[in-house]
Amino acid sequence: MNGHRFTRTGLWAWVVGVLFFLFAPIITIVLFAFDGSKIETWPIRSWTTHWFSVAVHDPQVRSAFVLSIKAATLATLVALVLGSLAAFGVHRARFFGRDSISLLLILPLALPGIITGVALNSAFQYAGITLSLWTIIIGHATFCIVVILNYVIARLRRSSGTLAEASEVLGAWGLLTLRFVTLPIIATALVSGALLAFALSFDEVIVTTFTAGAQNTLPIWIFGAIRLGQQLPEVNAVVTIVLVLMVIPILIAARLTGSENVARLAEPSTKT
Amino acid sequence: MSLMRRAWLRTTLLLSPPLAWFLVIYLASLVIMLITSLWSVNSFTQSIDHTVTTQNFRQVASGAYPTIILRTVLLAALVTITDAVLAFPFAYVMARVARRRTQRLLLMAVLLPLWASYLAKVYAWIAILEKGGSVNWAFTKLGLPAPNLGFTNAAMWIAFTYIWLPYMIVPIYGALERIPGSLFEASSDLGGSGWTTMRRVVLPLALPGLVAGSIFTFSLTLGDYVTPLLVGGANSTLIGNAIYDNLLTGGNLPLAAALATVPIAIMVLYLLGAKRLGAFEAL
Amino acid sequence: MGKTEGQLNLIAWEGYAQPQWVKPFQQQTGCQVHAKYAGSSGEMVSLMANGGGGQYDMVSSSGDADLRLIYGGDVRPVNVGLVPSWQQFRPFLQAPAFNTIGGVHYGTSLQFGPNVLLYSTTTFPTAPTSWSVIYNSQYKGKITVPNNPIQIADAALYLETSQPSLGITDPYELTQPQFNAAVNLLKQQKPLIAKYWNLASDEINLFQSGTTVVGAAWPYQTITLQQNKAPVAETIPTQGATGWADSWLMATKAPHPNCAYKWMQWVSTPTVQAQQAISFGETPANTQACPIMNQLQAGSCAGYHADQPDAYFNSIKFWKTPLANCGNGKNDCVPYSEWTNAWTQITG
Numbered sequence: 064m065n066g067h068r069f070t071r072t073g074l075w076a077w078v079v080g081v082l083f084f085l086f087a088p089i090i091t092i093v094l095f096a097f098d099g100s101k102i103e104t105w106p107i108r109s110w111t112t113h114w115f116s117v118a119v120h121d122p123q124v125r126s127a128f129v130l131s132i133k134a135a136t137l138a139t140l141v142a143l144v145l146g147s148l149a150a151f152g153v154h155r156a157r158f159f160g161r162d163s164i165s166l167l168l169i170l171p172l173a174l175p176g177i178i179t180g181v182a183l184n185s186a187f188q189y190a191g192i193t194l195s196l197w198t199i200i201i202g203h204a205t206f207c208i209v210v211i212l213n214y215v216i217a218r219l220r221r222s223s224g225t226l227a228e229a230s231e232v233l234g235a236w237g238l239l240t241l242r243f244v245t246l247p248i249i250a251t252a253l254v255s256g257a258l259l260a261f262a263l264s265f266d267e268v269i270v271t272t273f274t275a276g277a278q279n280t281l282p283i284w285i286f287g288a289i290r291l292g293q294q295l296p297e298v299n300a301v302v303t304i305v306l307v308l309m310v311i312p313i314l315i316a317a318r319l320t321g322s323e324n325v326a327r328l329a330e331p332s333t334k335t
Numbered sequence: 336m337s338l339m340r341r342a343w344l345r346t347t348l349l350l351s352p353p354l355a356w357f358l359v360i361y362l363a364s365l366v367i368m369l370i371t372s373l374w375s376v377n378s379f380t381q382s383i384d385h386t387v388t389t390q391n392f393r394q395v396a397s398g399a400y401p402t403i404i405l406r407t408v409l410l411a412a413l414v415t416i417t418d419a420v421l422a423f424p425f426a427y428v429m430a431r432v433a434r435r436r437t438q439r440l441l442l443m444a445v446l447l448p449l450w451a452s453y454l455a456k457v458y459a460w461i462a463i464l465e466k467g468g469s470v471n472w473a474f475t476k477l478g479l480p481a482p483n484l485g486f487t488n489a490a491m492w493i494a495f496t497y498i499w500l501p502y503m504i505v506p507i508y509g510a511l512e513r514i515p516g517s518l519f520e521a522s523s524d525l526g527g528s529g530w531t532t533m534r535r536v537v538l539p540l541a542l543p544g545l546v547a548g549s550i551f552t553f554s555l556t557l558g559d560y561v562t563p564l565l566v567g568g569a570n571s572t573l574i575g576n577a578i579y580d581n582l583l584t585g586g587n588l589p590l591a592a593a594l595a596t597v598p599i600a601i602m603v604l605y606l607l608g609a610k611r612l613g614a615f616e617a618l
Numbered sequence: 619m620g621k622t623e624g625q626l627n628l629i630a631w632e633g634y635a636q637p638q639w640v641k642p643f644q645q646q647t648g649c650q651v652h653a654k655y656a657g658s659s660g661e662m663v664s665l666m667a668n669g670g671g672g673q674y675d676m677v678s679s680s681g682d683a684d685l686r687l688i689y690g691g692d693v694r695p696v697n698v699g700l701v702p703s704w705q706q707f708r709p710f711l712q713a714p715a716f717n718t719i720g721g722v723h724y725g726t727s728l729q730f731g732p733n734v735l736l737y738s739t740t741t742f743p744t745a746p747t748s749w750s751v752i753y754n755s756q757y758k759g760k761i762t763v764p765n766n767p768i769q770i771a772d773a774a775l776y777l778e779t780s781q782p783s784l785g786i787t788d789p790y791e792l793t794q795p796q797f798n799a800a801v802n803l804l805k806q807q808k809p810l811i812a813k814y815w816n817l818a819s820d821e822i823n824l825f826q827s828g829t830t831v832v833g834a835a836w837p838y839q840t841i842t843l844q845q846n847k848a849p850v851a852e853t854i855p856t857q858g859a860t861g862w863a864d865s866w867l868m869a870t871k872a873p874h875p876n877c878a879y880k881w882m883q884w885v886s887t888p889t890v891q892a893q894q895a896i897s898f899g900e901t902p903a904n905t906q907a908c909p910i911m912n913q914l915q916a917g918s919c920a921g922y923h924a925d926q927p928d929a930y931f932n933s934i935k936f937w938k939t940p941l942a943n944c945g946n947g948k949n950d951c952v953p954y955s956e957w958t959n960a961w962t963q964i965t966g
Contacts, residue, residue, distance in 0.1 A: 070529065074432060077424040082444055084421070084497065088459035089451050091469070095462060102826050102846050103462040105469040123653075145353040152350030155342070164354070166606060171361055173550050173602050175558015177575050178365070178595045181582060185371065186364035193671055205361050208353060217509070262449045268561060277627040277652050277673045285454045286561075287655030290632040292819025292842065295458070302455040309450040313443055376955055394959075399966030461820075466827035485829060486813040564765075565820070569811040572966040584660035584767060585958025586686075 089306070096299035101292060114300040124301055127284040134196060134280060135264040138203035142260050143253060145204070146211025153212075154219040172209040179205060180273030187274070194276035202274035203267060207260035214256030215249050222248045258312065281305075369599075372592035383589065391593035400577065404597055407573040410488070411556035414495040415549045418503040421496070422548065423541070426504050430511035431519075442508070445501045453498060457565050460494045461485065464566070486568040494566045495556050502555070503548035510544025511537065546612045553605060557598045574598055619700060623874040626881055628653045629665050629677040631864070633838075633898050634728075639890045647884075649877035657816075658766065659683035659937075660958075666692045670869025675878045677869065678728060680862045681716035682768055682937035686954075688717075688724050693867040695722045700879050703886035703904055710931065711903045716938055717865040725867035726882050729891070729900035731922075732861040732934050733764075733772065734852040736825065736835035736843075745853040749776045751832050753803065758810045762824050762833035765814035767954070767961035768937055771860050772834060773800040773807075775935060779857050789860065789935055791944035797952040797960070804964045814965055818842075825850055837899035837922065854933070861934035895922050 099109030118124055153165050171179055183202050187194060268282045275283060285301070288294035373387045394400070429441045448456070463469050465485030474481050484490050514537065522532040560575030574597060582591035626649045628635055635653035644650055654674075656662040662679050669692050670677075679687060687693045698704045704712065704726055711727040718724065737746060741757075752761050753776070763769055774789035777799055786796050812830050815821040821839050824830040826848050840852040866885065868878050884890055891902035892910035901923045902911075908919040919925050944951035 067529065071432070074424055074428050078428045078441070081421055081425045081500075082441075085444065085448055085500065087463065088456045088497065089448055091459040091462055092451060092455050095459075100846065102822060102842070104467045104826060105462065105472045145356055148349050149353035152346050152353070155346055155349070162610070164350070166610060167362070168353070168357060169550075169606065170365075170602075171357075173554050173606055175554055175575065175598050175602075177558045177560060177578055178368075178599060179361070181578065181588075181591060181595060182364035182368040183360075185588065186360075186367055188667065189367060193673055195673075201360060204356075208356070212353075221513070259446075259449075262446075266449070266453050268453060269558070275654075276671075277654055279652075279654060282452060282454060283654075285452055286657075287632050289454065289458055289819060290655065290657065290817045291838070292817070292822050293633070295819065298452075298455055298458075302452045306447070306451050310447070313446055313450070399963045403962075403966045461823060465823055466829045468827075483829075485827070486824070564816045568813050569808060569965070572962070577962055577966065580660075580767075580958060580962055582660075583664050584658055584961075585955050586660060586663060587955050587958065590959070 092299050093303050093306075096296060096303045098296050098299075101295055103295060114296040115304070118297050118300040118304060121297065123279070123284060124281075124297075127279045127281045128301075128305075130196065130278050131265050131281040134199045134203060135261045137200045138207050138264045139257050139260045141200065141204040142207035142211045143257055146208040146256070147215050147249070147253065149208065149212050150215035150219060154216055168212060169209055171206045176206075176267070176269035180270040183270070184273040194274060196276070196278065198274045198276065199271055199280065202270045203264040206270070207264055210260040210263065211253070211256040214252040214259075218249050218252035262309075365599075368592045369596065371589050372596060374589045376587045376589055391590045392596075394590060395593050395597065399572075400594070403572050403577055404574055406570075407557060407575075407598075408601065410492060410495070410573070411553045413492060414499065414556045415503075415552040417492070417496045418500050418552045419507075419545055419549065421500060422503040422507050423545070426507035426511055426541075426544075427537070429504075429508050431514075445504050445508075449501055454561065454565075456498060457494050457562050460490065460497065460566050464490045464493070486566065488568060488571055490566040490568070491563055491571055494562050495552075495559070498562070499552040499555050502551035503545075506544040506547040506551075507541055508544070510541045510547075514540045542612060546609045550605065550609055554598075554602050557601065619879055620876050622647050622649050622876045622880060624648055624650060624877070625874050626651050626676070626877040627674050627874070628881075629656055629662055629674050629679075631655065631678055634678045634864075634894070636894070636897055638897065639885070639893050643881065643884050647877065647880045649874070649880060651881075659768075663687060663690075663692075666869060668692070669694075669871035672871040672873060674869050675872040675874045676866050676881060678864050678866055680864050680937050681714075682862075682939050682954075684716045684724070684865060684867065685939040685941070687867060688719060692870055693724050694870045694872070695724055696726070696868050696879075696882070698723045698726060701726055701882050701886050703883065703888065703891075703906075706888065706906045707886075707903045708905055708928075708931070710928065711863070714863065714936075716863060716936065717867065725865040726886055727903040728864045728866055728885060729894060729898070729902055730861060730863035730931075730934075730936065731837055731898075731900040732854055732859040733834050734837055734840065734859060735855055736821075736833055736840055736850060736852050738825065738828070738831040739849045739851050741831040745851065746832070747853075747856050749855045749857050750780070752834065753807050753810070755810055757832055759812050760829070760831045761807070761810050762813050762815050762821055762830040763807075763811065764834060765816045765965065767957040768860070769834070770797070770800050770804065770957055770960065771935070771937070771940075773803045775860060776857055777803060788944075790938050790940045791951050792940070793950055794952060797956075801960050801964060808964060841899045858933040858935060861936050863936045895924065901926075 094107060095103055096114055097110050097112060098107050099111045149168060187198055192198065266282055268286060271280055271283055285298050288298050372391055375384045375388050375390055429438055433441060466483055468485060471481040471483065518536055519532060522536050558575050560573065560579045563571040563573050563576055574594060578591045578594045581587045581594065628651060630653045632655040635651060640651050656665060659680055659682050662677050663683050663686050666674060666677050666687055707727060713723065714727060717727065735746060735749065751757065752763060771789035774786050774792055774796065777784055778786040778789065781799065784796050784799055786792065792800065813820065813824060815824065818836065818839055821833065821835055822842050825843055826846060835852065837852060840850060843850045866882055872878050886904060888904050888906035888910050891904040891907040892914055894900065895902040895907060895911055896915050896918050899922060908924045911919040911924060923930060940952060940954045940957055942951055942953040943949050
C-alpha cells in the first residue's frame with residue numbers, strides 16, 4: 064500500500080514537472096509582452112502595457128490575423144468534408160489495397176512540411192497558378208484532411224456499425240441515418256478534429272511560406288517581426304492576445320468532449 | 336449480390352472526392368518534385384537542364400550531407416524518445432488516475448500551448464536558455480554553475496521536445512483511455528503486481544498510441560528548418576535547412592528535391608514499421 | 619503616368635516598409651501598401667519568380683540578387699525620368715552596375731551600408747584593425763558571422779591582402795583555386811564560431827548577453843545594442859568591407875505600376891531617405907538627406923557615413939551575384955549556385 068502511494072506521488076510529481084515544462088515558454092512569452100525593453104534579458108527590468116495597444120492598433124497585425132482566421136476556417140471546412148468522406152470510405156471498405164490507401168492518405172501529415180511546401184510550390188508554378196489565399200487553403204487542407212480522417216475513423220472503429228445498419232434495416236433512408244445516427248456518433252470527433260485542424264492551420268509556418276502570396280498570415284508576420292528584434296515585445300503581446308481569445312473555443316470543446324463520455328457508456332467494451 | 340454492389344458503389348462514391356484531391360494535388364506535386372531530382376541546374380545560366388542524371392544523388396551522398404542527415408535522424412530519434420518518456424506517465428495519470436474534472440483540465444493544459452505561436456514559443460526558448468536568460472539566472476541564484484545552453488544542439492533538443500510534446504501526449508492518452516478497467520481488475524485478480532500489470536497489460540495496449548505519437552515527433556523534427564535557425568548553434572544544420580538553403584538561397588531545385596527524398600524514404604520506412612505495430616488504429 | 623491603382627504589393631527587407639513613411643504615402647496616393655518580408659536574397663528571387671507572378675509590384679533587393687532578377691527577366695526597365703529625386707542621388711548610385719545594364723535602368727537605388735566588424739569594448743579596449751580577429755582561435759566560441767553564402771566573399775576580401783599570391787582582385791569573382799582558399803579559411807573558422815546568425819535579433823542577443831565578443835554585423839545591430847547600453851562598437855578594418863546596396867526594382871508583371879512609380883518617387887525623397895537611414899542604420903542614396911538626418915537625430919548624418927567622400931564608398935565591395943562569366947573572358951569563375959553548396963558544406 065505504501066509503495067502504491069509512493070508511485071502515485073511520483074506520478075503526480077511527474078505531471079507537475081511536465082506541466083511546468085509545457086508552460087515555462089508560455090509564461091515567458093506573456094511576461095516579455097510587458098517588457099519595457101526590446102531586447103529580452105532576464106530578469107525584466109521595466110514594465111509596460113504599451114505593446115498591447117501597439118499590437119491592437121497595428122493594421123498589419125489585424126489584416127494578418129483576419130487572413131489566418133479565414134485560411135484556417137476554410138481549410139478546416141474543406142478538411143471536414145473530405146476527411147469524413149475518406150474516413151467512411153476507408154472504414155466501410157473491405158477491398159484489396161485498403162491498407163495502402165490509408166497509408167497514402169497519412170503521408171501529408173507524416174512527411175515533413177518543407178516537402179509538402181516545396182512540392183506544392185513547384186506544382187503551382189508549373190501549372191501557372193498565382194499564389195493567393197486559395198493556395199494557402201489548399202496547402203493547409205492537405206494536412207488538415209488527415210487530422211479529421213484520423214479523428215473520425217478512430218470514432219467509427221470504437222462505435223459499432225450495427226447502429227447504422229439497424230437503422231437501415233428498419234427502413235430509415237440513408238440521409239435519415241446520417242442525420243440521426245451517424246452524425247451524432249461522430250459529432251464530437253468532428254469538433255475535436257476540427258479544433259486541432261484549425262489550430263494547426265492557424266499556426267502553420269513552413270507550408271505557408273511556400274504557398275502564400277502577397278498577403279501575410281499571422282505566423283508569417285511574426286517571422287518577419289522577430290527578424291530585426293524591434294517588434295519582439297509586440298509579437299509577445301499578439302501571442303498573448305491570441306491565447307486569451309482561444310481559451311474560449313478550447314473550453315467549449317472540452318465541454319463537448321466531456322459529454323462524449325456519456326455517449327461512450329453505450330459502448331459495452333469500454334465501460335469502466 | 337446487389338448489396339455487395341451497392342457497398343462497392345458507396346465506397347467508391349465516398350472515397351473518390353478525397354482520393355481525387357489527394358492524387359491531383361498532393362501526390363502529383365510530390366511526383367513532379369521527385370522527377371526534378373533527376374535533372375540538374377545549369378550552373379552557367381541557372382536554368383533547369385532536363386537531362387536525366389544521378390548527379391544530385393551522388394552529391395547528397397558526399398561531403399557534409401551524410402553528417403547532416405545522420406545528425407537530423409539522431410536528433411529526431413532523441414526528441415521522440417524524450418517525448419515518449421515525458422508523455423507516458425503524464426498520459427497515464429490523465430487517463431487512469433485523475434478524476435474527470437482534473438482529466439479535462441489536464442487535457443486543456445496540453446492543448447492550450449498549441450495556440451501560442453510556434454515561432455514565439457521557439458523564440459521564448461532563446462530567452463530562457465541564452466547566457467542572460469532565466470535558466471542561467473536561476474542556476475546562479477542557487478549557487479550552481481550556469482549551464483549556458485543557448486545556441487547549442489542541446490537547446491535545439493529541448494526546443495523540439497517541447498514543441499512536439501502535445502502531439503505525443505494526446506495519442507498515448509487516447510490509447511490508455513481505451514483500455515477497459517476490467518483488464519486492470521483481471522490482472523490484479525490473477526495476482527499481477529502493479530508493475531506486472533503495467534508491463535504486460537498497459538504498455539502493449541498503449542504501444543500503438545506511442546508509435547502514432549512518434550510519427551509526429553519524428554517527422555516534424557525531420558523536416559523542420561526554423562528551430563535550428565533560431566535556437567541552434569554552429570553545428571545545427573539539419574536536412575530541412577539544407578533543403579531550404581539549396582532551394583531558396585541557391586535556387587537549385589533539383590538538389591533540394593534529391594535531398595527531400597531522404598526524409599521521404601525514412602518516413603515511408605517508419606510508417607511501414609508503425610503499421611506493423613498497429614499505430615494507424617491509434618492515430 | 620496613369621491613375622494609381624489603389625494597391626501596392628512589395629517584397630521587402632524587414633524594416634523597409636515602416637509605418638513612419640508608409641502611412642503618409644498611403645494617405646497621399648491612396649495606394650494601400652502590402653509588404654511581404656523576405657529573409658534572404660534567395661527568398662526574394664524565388665518570390666519574384668515569373669515576373670512577380672502577377673501579384674508583386676516591387677522588390678527591395680540587394681546587389682547579390684539584382685542581376686539574377688534582371689537576367690531572369692523578372693524585373694522590367696524603369697524610366698528614372700519619372701523620379702525627380704533621382705537627380706539628387708550620389709553619381710555612382712544613379713546607374714550602378716547592379717541595377718543598370720547598358721544604360722537601361724531596372725530600378726532606383728535606395729540605401730547602402732557596410733558589413734562592419736562589431737566588437738565588445740570590454741574585450742577590445744581599442745578597435746581591432748584587421749578582420750583577422752574573426753579567424754583567430756584566441757576568440758574560440760565567441761565569434762559570430764552571418765549564415766549567408768555571400769560570407770565567402772568576406773573571406774576572399776581578407777585573403778586579398780593576407781595571401782596576395784592568390785591574386786584575388788574582386789571577392790565576388792573567384793576562380794576555383796581562389797574560391798577553394800576562401801572555403802578552406804571558412805572551414806578553419808568554423809570551430810571558432812558560436813553561431814552563424816540568421817536574424818539580426820540573434821546577433822543582438824549574442825552580444826547583449828556577452829556570448830560573443832566579435833563578429834560581422836550590420837550597423838543596425840550596433841545601433842540597437844548601443845541604445846540598450848551594451849558595451850560594443852563597430853569598425854571597418856584596414857582590408858575594407860563588403861557591403862550591400864539595395865534598390866527598388868519593378869516586377870515584369872507588376873499589376874500596379876503607377877503606384878509603383880509613386881512609391882519610387884516617395885522613397886527617393888530626402889525626407890524618406892533620411893527616415894529610413896536612421897531607422898535601419900544605413901546610408902541614403904540621396905545626397906540631400908544629410909541635413910534632414912541631423913534634424914531628426916543630431917549627428918546621424920556623420921554617424922551613418924552620409925557625409926563621406928566617394929573614397930569611402932570605393933572601399934566598400936558591394937554584394938553582387940557571382941557569375942561564371944566574370945569578365946575575364948574565360949567563364950572560369952565559380953557561380954553562385956556553387957557558393958550556396960559550398961556554404962552548406964562549411965556550416966553543415
